[in-house]
Amino acid sequence: MNVTVRTFADFRELLGRELVVSVPEGNTVRQLLQILGEKYDGFLPRILKSDGQLRPYVSILENGRNIKLLNDLDTELAESDVIAIFPPLAGG
Numbered sequence: 001m002n003v004t005v006r007t008f009a010d011f012r013e014l015l016g017r018e019l020v021v022s023v024p025e026g027n028t029v030r031q032l033l034q035i036l037g038e039k040y041d042g043f044l045p046r047i048l049k050s051d052g053q054l055r056p057y058v059s060i061l062e063n064g065r066n067i068k069l070l071n072d073l074d075t076e077l078a079e080s081d082v083i084a085i086f087p088p089l090a091g092g
Contacts, residue, residue, distance in 0.1 A: 001025055001079040003032065010087045014043050023077060029060060030073035032083065047085070057088035 002022050007015045015036065023032055030052075037044030047058055053073070054060065060067045061084040067075045077083075 001077070003077050003079075003081045003083055005032070005036070006082060006084045008084070008086050011043075011046070011085050014040050014046075027077050028071075028073065029062065029067055029075045029077065029083065032077060033073070046087070059086040060084070061086075 001024075002020050004018060004020050005015065006018045021032065021035060023035060033044065033047055037047075047055060049055055062070060062075055062077070063082055064084075067073065
């Protein structure tokens with residue numbers, strides 16, 4: 001199945017603005033991040049801490065809903081999902 005990944009700010013430099021990723025059915029956000037980490041050097045350490053948990057300043061949305069309000073990294077993906085990955089943002 002295919003999911004669309006949209007990235008913003010610094011992550012866009014690593015992955016590009018938008019890409020379609022083929023993942024097996026039943027995969028989770030965590031597994032999607034692992035797939036991206038295998039393809040894009042340096043990506044995974046910027047997203048996950050050494051214990052495998054999401055860095056606190058990174059936000060990931062599945063179809064516009066923050067995964068922390070769902071099942072966090074264990075949120076199951078579905079065909080045509082849109083995953084948005086936001087790095088830390090600073091304002092001023």
